[in-house]
Amino acid sequence: MRKKIATISELSEAIPFGVDIEGVELVILKIGEQVQVFHSRCPHQQANLAEGRVEKGMLVCQMHQWKFDHQTGQRSGGKECLHKFNPIVENDNIYLLETELADWENKSETGSLAQKKRTIEDLPKMKGLPVIGNIHQFDFSNMHQEMSQVADKLGPLFRLNFAGRPVVVTNDHHMNQQLMKMRPKLFRRGKKLAEIFEEMGIEGVFSAEGEQWVNQRKVTAQALNMQHLKTFHPTLMTVTERLKNKLDSMAVAGEAINIQQEVIRYTVDVTTNLAFGYDMNTVEETGDVIQQHIEKVFPAIFRRLNAPFPYWRYVKLPVDKSFDASMKIVTETIKEFIAKAKEKLKTNPELKEKPGNFLEAMLLEQEKEGKFSEKEVVGNVFTMLLAGEDTTAHSIAWAVYFLSIHPDIQEKMYEEAKTVLKEEAYLREQEDGARLYFAEAVAMETMRMKPVAPFLYLSALEDVEIDGLEIPKDTVFLLNNRHAAWQEENFSNPDQFEPERWMPSGCPMHAHHKPEAAAPFGGGARFCPGRGLALVEIKMVLSMLCKNYRIELITDPETIRENVAFTMSPSDFEVKLHPRKMTDNKVEMTSSEQQK
Known part of the structure; x- marks a missing residue:
């Protein structure tokens, strides 16, 4: 048969x-x-x-x-x-x-490794208090570092009690990779996270499971694949040019620039253009823009995820009221995207054969096969907007921070950009992006040291065994993916920013280099489908910055903190951008005057 x-x-x-x-x-x-x-x-x-x-x-x-x-x-x-x-x-x-x-x-079909059997009860655990357990012992905004400190004492695998909720914390990249590889069949995102997303009305691919996830993932992956990104490049150039023009005026005026806020606007514009065919142009807008409402979402999710009980269902604090108001504004904006996309499909029937973006593809699938409910369409638009705006912008901001404190690396970026971009101010030929090897190395090293998603909650869908550890159904794991990337056995000089370790020629200067120990995009079947877009955006912005400006950090670096609120962002810092043409001319003039 x-x-x-x-x-x-x-x-x-x-x-x-x-x-x-x-x-x-x-x-x-x-x-x-x-x-x-x-x-x-x-x-x-x-x-x-x-x-x-x-x-x-x-x-x-x-x-x-x-x-x-x-x-x-x-x-x-x-x-x-x-x-x-x-x-x-x-x-x-x-x-x-x-x-x-x-x-x-x-x-x-694979069996477990032949090792001595262990149960969850055999794992070391932190001492805590009755009822509340260990929840009072952590500052959740700094939890990734505190978890690593506990791992140094108890080992890479240990137990916690979060107000009666048992959690297994794994800081070991081998265990983390195996757990991620077993998704979606044997592990899923933590149920509490899914409940919070559903309560917020965000029923998208990020929180979906089972057949629902399969359907949504297919459309998402197609929207973010390399073929689609190639056709999108002209629009990406337009958004990049707008950002450069704005930075030019700020640089000439000698303004202090909150670079994180500027690149968040940039990533919002890229995402809305790519995924929804809608040009918001927040880069050139002033005042209240949608990103100021979007940036409240992840902190709210993180706060609720780690709350000992769902207080917001009974009492709304001021921060919850502000979040609800922002959610209403973002949801109304998304419904505008959907209405305009539906109208465009109605007046352009040829799009039914070849949709131009993610939203059009979802609406056509909904129309043809009824796979997606209206809530799922809204949820996926929200998810795409949320993921595209926040994580990439934070990575660019962290990279700018590292470049500002490492002028030698900044100069290497300039030399590469000058070679690849030639006379252009930013990347115009999509194929040339593949030649920005050092820019990509800077991106990878940034994400190793400052991963914007340091945590992942997973829950076992059935009894399973990994490396001799017997894991009962519904066991909750907290994967601290940042810890392994800072360990000497995985990366030499792990606390040093050394992009060379990611160069295509290998890493001759390092005794140890295990790229799999850094997992900024997750792993397994559910690794982030936006990886390609994120790297394109990061290389586009960093090469543009280093080609045209010298970056000066004007905030005391000792005051810049890692803020964890589901994603990890830098605290606010400011830079000054010095146009290279002006500074290069000044250097050349000084040199010629000395010769006279």
Whole structure:
């Protein structure tokens, strides 16, 4: 017997196509007259290869850029090889033998490592007080560092009691990676987080689980894939030019610049253009803009997530009232996006074959198959806006901070930008972005030292065993992903900002370099689909800044703190930007005067 898995007409030339056939995830490639079918999980971190791209005959994983031959599945430069299936193509239909699918399911079932069995009760625990447990012992705005300090005393795996809620904290990157790889089948986001999102009316891909997540993830991944980003590049240039023009005027005036606020406006504009086809232009606006309301969301989620009981359901504090007002404004704005997108689809029927953005694709899926409710459409627009604005902007702000205190690294960025961008003020050719190697290294090193998502709450969906640890169903894990990236056994000189460790030529200056110990985009099937967009934005802004200005930090660096409110951002700091043409001319004039 055989099983139909897809049709030829569904496939696009050299674009990965993903399907799930009774729990077996496949990626199908059509290149020329050939059709190849592989198991779709990358052997490195289980990322879905259907979300990757085909480049020069190689299937490229979007997560860590591992490359596999599109015919054989062999990894370039490695021993790993994708499991290859044998498709049967008849007319427009593509089939696989059911016995082949069954053999793969049997082969892929994995048991736990043969280690001494442990239970959760065997793990070390912090001493606490009756009823409230350990909740009073943590400053939640600094919890990532305090968890690391506890790990130094109790070991990388220990137990806490948060007001009667038992939590297992893991600071070990091996354990964290395994937990993330087991999503979404064996682990899910913490149930409390999902409840908070649902209560806020945010029913998007971030908090979705099961079949609901599968449907939403597919549309999200397609909106953020590299093919879409290529067509979006002209719009990205427009937003970047607006930011540069604004910074030019502030630099010439000698103004102190809160760079974080400026890049948040930038990322809002990028996200609304890419995902919704709507140009908000908050970069050039003054006064009250939507980002001032969006930035209240993550702190509210974090505050409620760590509250011992849901007080806000009974008593609204001033901060809750302010949050509710902001949520209303953001929701009304989102409904405007949706109404305009629906009108555009009505007046442009050709978009039904090729939607121009994420929102149009969601609305068409809703119209065709009824997969998405109106609440899910609103929730996903909210999720895209929230994730696109906050995390990338914080990473850019942290990178600017590091560049401002490391002028030598800033000069290396300038030399690279001068070489790649030539006479241009910012990146105009999308393909040239791949040549900004040092800019990407700066981005990766920034995210190693200052990951904007240092925590992840997960909950076990069933009894499972990992490395000999017996984990009962509903066990809650808190993954401190930041800890491992600061350990000497994973990175030499872990407290030093050294972008060279991420250069393509390798890391000859370091004895230890384990990139997998830093997981700024998560891992497994649910790794962040916005990774590609985030890196494009970060490289675009940093190369523009370093090509055109010298960055001077005017805030005392000792006063700049890590603020954790679900995401980790720097406390407010200010810089001055000195236009390079002016300062370079001044240097040249001084030099010529000395010669006279």
